[in-house]
Amino acid sequence: MQLCMSGALIPRLTREDIQAAIGYAKEGKKEFVVLPYEEFVALQDLLDDAEDVLDLRAAKQEEKDKPSVSIDDVKKNLGLV
Numbered sequence: 001m002q003l004c005m006s007g008a009l010i011p012r013l014t015r016e017d018i019q020a021a022i023g024y025a026k027e028g029k030k031e032f033v034v035l036p037y038e039e040f041v042a043l044q045d046l047l048d049d050a051e052d053v054l055d056l057r058a059a060k061q062e063e064k065d066k067p068s069v070s071i072d073d074v075k076k077n078l079g080l081v
Contacts, residue, residue: 022034075081 024031024033069077072081
């Protein structure tokens, strides 16, 4: 099991798990697969996590040249030290 960004525990899927899903082809071309709902949800969560990582990287890149404040200064400003 692994923890996804939403906080849900999902099973860790292996390549074998995914390949074990039942695939359907039409004229030799793969059309769709049928897999257990739990695995479908796990794949959705993994895709959501990957999208979050891409969003975070983009935001960090966008803000890289802007001034920042150290955590120690933030604590001082909030009177937490």
